[in-house]
Amino acid sequence: MLSAVNSAINPSLLNKLTNKIINVFAAEGINGGEPFDLVFVEEDHVYSSETNKEVHGRTSIENLGVKVQITVHLNSSTLPGTDPIFQKVTVLHELLHARIQYSSTSTNNISSSSHSIILDKLFNDFRDAIKEITGLSDNDNSSRKLITALALFGLGELKGTPLFTARMSDYEITDQNFRDIEDLYEKVVYDNSNNIISIGGSNCQP
Numbered sequence: 001m002l003s004a005v006n007s008a009i010n011p012s013l014l015n016k017l018t019n020k021i022i023n024v025f026a027a028e029g030i031n032g033g034e035p036f037d038l039v040f041v042e043e044d045h046v047y048s049s050e051t052n053k054e055v056h057g058r059t060s061i062e063n064l065g066v067k068v069q070i071t072v073h074l075n076s077s078t079l080p081g082t083d084p085i086f087q088k089v090t091v092l093h094e095l096l097h098a099r100i101q102y103s104s105t106s107t108n109n110i111s112s113s114s115h116s117i118i119l120d121k122l123f124n125d126f127r128d129a130i131k132e133i134t135g136l137s138d139n140d141n142s143s144r145k146l147i148t149a150l151a152l153f154g155l156g157e158l159k160g161t162p163l164f165t166a167r168m169s170d171y172e173i174t175d176q177n178f179r180d181i182e183d184l185y186e187k188v189v190y191d192n193s194n195n196i197i198s199i200g201g202s203n204c205q206p
């Protein structure tokens with residue numbers, strides 16, 4: 001999993017995304033604030049603090065007084081069984097949460113969820129970043145759909161909203177494309193009673 005983290009935090013990529021996110025918030029009159037520490041930890045199990053369901057990743061933020069620390073918790077029971085592409089996209093998704101959460105701490109004015117911000121304002125940049133870390137290209141139609149479906153996959157609770165539907169239709173994404181990601185990239189994990197213990201990004205904390 002370390003390799004997934006290393007590819008996703010490639011400094012040039014991180015700076016590009018960070019600047020983009022800062023610009024998004026600056027447009028709303030919110031400044032970037034001080035630097036923060038970003039820490040990655042692997043844990044045996046990771047649960048959403050909103051739904052208590054097992055998730056691949058979760059991001060938390062702590063104000064330590066002298067500085068802010070953002071922790072990306074990665075699930076070492078579920079993630080290693082997934083495709084490396086899925087791992088990288090998961091890390092990237094959590095990095096977006098980290099930066100958005102940090103920007104959100106400086107104001108009470110943000111009413112949108114992090115996932116709404118990703119879907120609305122950061123979607124194309126997220127797609128570009130996925131291309132950069134996975135080597136997938138828009139030149140091939142099936143890759144173009146895969147990149148898009150991977151970007152949408154973690155935003156599952158927004159499915160059915162007008163913008164989510166529009167993104168799907170822009171790239172001719174069908175529900176089958178999401179099922180393909182579950183089958184081929186996420187490789188859904190079941191417990192002994194055959195219950196899904198992880199449906200990944202779609203269960204990510206909003």
Ligand SMILES: [Zn+2]
Pocket residue numbers: 093097115154204205206
């Ligand atoms: Zn998320």
